[in-house]
Amino acid sequence: MAWVRSAGLRGVRHVIEELGGDADELATRAGLPLASLDSDELLVRDTAMAAMLELAAQKLNCSDMGLRVALRQDLNLLGPLAIAVRNSRSIAEALDCTAKYLFVHARGLSVALVPDPRGVRGVVGCRYGYPPGVSAPPQSIDMGLLFLHRTLLYLNGGSYGLRSVELPHAGVAPLARYESLFGTHVTFNRDAAVLRVPRSLSRQPIAGGDRTTRHLALTYLEQHLSPPDLTVTTRAKALLRQSLGTSHLSIEATANLLAMSTRSLQRHLHSEGTNYGTILDDVRRERAATLLTETRLPLTQIAATIGLDNQATLSRYARRWWNTTARQKRQTASDST
Structure with missing residues (x-):
């Protein structure tokens, strides 16, 4: 299958x-x-x-x-x-x-x-x-x-x-x-x-092609889509990165996108030394760090982008991730540049 x-x-x-x-x-x-x-x-x-x-x-x-x-x-x-x-x-x-x-x-x-x-x-x-x-x-x-x-x-x-x-x-x-x-x-x-x-x-030549458009499409394929031999953890993370900020962050939805049952996804992740909550947290942390240090998006918008309810929730997550607030994380990155 x-x-x-x-x-x-x-x-x-x-x-x-x-x-x-x-x-x-x-x-x-x-x-x-x-x-x-x-x-x-x-x-x-x-x-x-x-x-x-x-x-x-x-x-x-x-x-x-x-x-x-x-x-x-x-x-x-x-x-x-x-x-x-x-x-x-x-x-x-x-x-x-x-x-x-x-x-x-x-x-x-x-x-x-x-x-x-x-x-x-x-x-x-x-x-x-x-x-x-x-x-x-x-x-x-x-x-x-x-x-x-x-x-x-x-x-x-x-x-x-x-x-x-x-x-x-x-x-x-x-x-x-x-x-x-x-x-x-x-x-x-x-x-x-x-x-x-x-x-x-x-x-036979193909008429009307555009090399720049083709290059962009190939770049997308290389960067966003997993080759078949990657682990379930890597594939699940790739899907979650695309789904952040949408309503499709549940383990059931992710399992469905991976064409497996929820229980099967859980077993695969366990065998690879992780679980769904951990990989979702990893993906949120990575995206939050990028948005905080490389953009000036409002904190409320960053929270929504990574699938959190509000700015206060983002700050609670930030204290757990980096032992500081989201605002302080941004300020520290700004001071170091």
Whole structure:
């Protein structure tokens, strides 16, 4: 099991309701929080997302559920990664960027250029999916591969020379449906989900990109988002830093964003020698120190920014953190400059 951003569920509610189904009921049965159907930034289990697509396909007798959802999605669902991709100089640069940062959207998923599975000269495969040996249900693969196809069409400004499509499962929708959407021949029960494309595609320039915008997007990805091998403590702190000053500081909300139960989060933190109260206190102290020593924000505003009720509460925290008041902490920093 891995987590994915709930942005991957964009379009699901619309398609289900268009077919006369109850999206909330299906989400509940699949183990998804209802808010994930209408928010991009929740972290949900990939297995739960896949289960919802399969449930919807079965309950609504809609064999092309994944394909329909993909038609409701666009590159923007990738958030800051979409900005970096859209402003790349070439398809190769966009794919390299996606390969490096796709974990931001979905851990475990990858997009990579591989040798052509049919061995044709001048052709390569654009492989989508999980590592070899890890499978995903058909509707999820259909949705993801069609999304990738539509993204390449967008980046290339039209047809990119797609030779054929290979899917690792038996066709769940009619072959004609697949071929009308991909615009080429589709085969099933292959080793992986692959778009067979011209080798020259990677050299194709992407029009309209801005290097400064791309640099800013990559800087954000580097500074604000955790690579997959960081500890739960580090990931939880990163989320809390983004949530300070909002209503999302509870352990339940943080666990939900990390796609785990509250009890599981507590166990992970305990095994790493800490607890939720301690990491929240650490994040508040770090932010308060920065705001007190590097800005002239009023103390009431600093208190609100770090999720405290008022200035008096901030001062009580400051005495515990630094054995002084918040005002004295600021004055000491000012006197030393």
